[in-house]
Amino acid sequence: MKKILVFCFLIFFIFTGIMVAVEVPEELYRKGNSSYENGDYEKAISFYEELLRMDEVSPEVFYNSGNSCFKLKKIGKAILNYEKALRMDPRDKDTQLNLKLTKEMTVDKINTFERGFVLNMSLFVYDRVNIDELSLICSFLYLAMILILIFSIFFIAKRRFMFYTAGVFGAVFFIFLIFLFTKIRNENFTKTGIIIDEKADARSGPKENYLLQFTLHEGTKISIVKEAQDWYEIELSKDLKGWIPKTSIDII
Known part of the structure; x- marks a missing residue:
């Protein structure tokens, strides 16, 4: 009889643990959406980021987080989240449109070659x-x-x-x-990233005392060539490279 009771308790705790594990992400996602609808975008972002820290990664979470960042005029973070969402669901029309509209708000206009x-x-x-x-x-x-x-x-x-x-x-x-x-x-x-600071100075080496080469602005997408301590060497083209602090860049 004791063995049966112990077995029943074990089943109960296992089942309860599974239910809690399922409910917690769903509750966070619901709270994030509710905060967004109520205009509390900072709080919405905190719920979505908590989901991502729990490895509850989905295009919907990235998309909603991107929308919240956009509402707060955090253009870099918005583009970052839309890019991540499109990697998982590349045909989503809403994400494609929002990314396009957000990119139009960026300062840096990178010229691309003519495609055939x-x-x-x-x-x-x-x-x-x-x-x-x-x-x-x-x-x-x-x-x-x-x-x-x-x-x-x-x-x-x-x-x-x-x-x-x-x-x-x-x-x-x-x-x-x-x-x-x-x-x-x-x-x-291949590491790619987004400039998340309002502007970021690219220097000729990985220190503040190196020569300033050019300045990039929030939302610009860059390729990361290598890193040294707190700096990334970034590349926009073969002729345009520089070192930018890691704190100014988020990896896609």
């Missing part, structure tokens, strides 16, 4: 799928190509057509594989 039709089409696809989706697409294309080649062994009359079809699948697979490796490199191995 093929590059535009490639980026259209690349920007609208995340790493998990690209992995699934590559797996499907590879499996389809292999199955077609296997079937061609048994259907001799249609072997030529099947080889052609397998070649098409193989070519598309190769293109999406490049997309996948590029996105993995860009998101996991």
Whole structure:
């Protein structure tokens, strides 16, 4: 009888722990949304950031946090959160629009090279799928190509057509594989960040007494080349590099 009671207590505590673990994030998210609706944007941000500290990461949390930052005119933080949301859900129209509108409010206008039709089409696809989706697409294309080649062994009359079809699948697979490796490199191995201070001076070295080269403003997206103590060496182009304090930058 004692063993049964002990077992029942264990089940009760385990079940209660699971329920609390589920309810806490949901309650924080609800409180964040409620604070936003009531115009208390600082409080809303604190709830969303608490969720992120608990590893409750989702595009909705980043999006809502971005909206709260935007309301407080924290342009850099807003762009940072929208960028993070789009990495997880790259086709979300609201996030795309809000990011575009927020970027229009930035001071620094970085010139980009003219893109051709093929590059535009490639980026259209690349920007609208995340790493998990690209992995699934590559797996499907590879499996389809292999199955077609296997079937061609048994259907001799249609072997030529099947080889052609397998070649098409193989070519598309190769293109999406490049997309996948590029996105993995860009998101996991290449550091990019957003200037979160109103302005940040880029110097020729990682100290305040180095020569001032140029000044960036809140919301500008940069690539991080390397770091030294409390400084990042950032890059906007091959000809435009400098050292900026880490406190002025948040990593995407």
